[in-house]
């Protein structure tokens with residue numbers, strides 16, 4: 102299930118785009134020359150920027166693994182998902198606990214175009230993608246509530 106009820110189009114590739122610049126930092130393939138040019142400018146000003154992005158990603162993976170494998174958390178709400186980069190959160194969570202439920206949320210229509218890669222979870226688990234803004238908590242909770250049980254622990 103994907104919910105696409107908000108957002109504006111930001112698909113022109115001549116303009117650098119935050120999610121695609123982040124993809125360039127991570128060494129991914131979903132960026133263009135404008136994104137790389139801005140990424141290089143940022144690295145020129147802040148040489149650790151690429152490492153920061155990679156460590157951010159690795160932190161998400163370590164934290165998810167710890168929560169699912171060691172602390173028994175089975176529900177995840179990932180707000181600010183970004184362009185998919187393997188392993189994505191549901192892959193990490195469902196490797197530890199195949200029945201884990203994951204709801205992805207991002208406000209960027211570009212991320213929505215990649216959402217299919219976020220929905221290939223285990224048969225036992227659930228993965229959903231919602232297009233919403235973190236500043237719309239009621240909308241997120243209403244939509245995510247069809248998947249997540251808020252009476253049980255949810256890692257955000």
Ligand SMILES: C[S@@+](CC[C@H](N)C(=O)[O-])C[C@H]1O[C@@H](n2cnc3c(N)ncnc32)[C@H](O)[C@@H]1O
Pocket residue numbers: 119120123157158161180181182183184206207208209212233234235236
């Ligand atoms: C750094 S990237 C993705 C990071 C990713 N969670 C990770 O662990 O690698 C941040 C994402 O946050 C999204 N984002 C930024 N502002 C947002 C907002 N107000 N509501 C929802 N998502 C937002 C961007 O579209 C972008 O895809």
